[in-house]
Amino acid sequence: MKGYLVSFAVGALAGLLYNVLQVKSPAPPTIALVGLLGMLAGENVIGVVRACVAHLAG
Template structure:
């Protein structure tokens, strides 16, 4: 990964962390989160990542089909 890519990923991670800190504060969850809450959060991250990959793949397949029809 290029240096620019690393910086972009770091900035996104920082922003996500700040957002989650605000959510934790709003729902009165201590940080770091207790074990069960942390595990549910990790599960959500894994599911979200897999869903995003699946959606990207389907969008790419649809675009490829549209180009093949034209």
């Protein structure tokens, strides 16, 4: 979890720096990032469902 927080903090710092310098971010548009989030959720949903079923069954 610590890695995620550090990654987020560094990304936010880079975003602030880009804003201060008035440079356009090379990051993909927000809609693409939302699509990536959906892909990650789709990859993990089977594991979550299996864990829930195992918890309820046992």
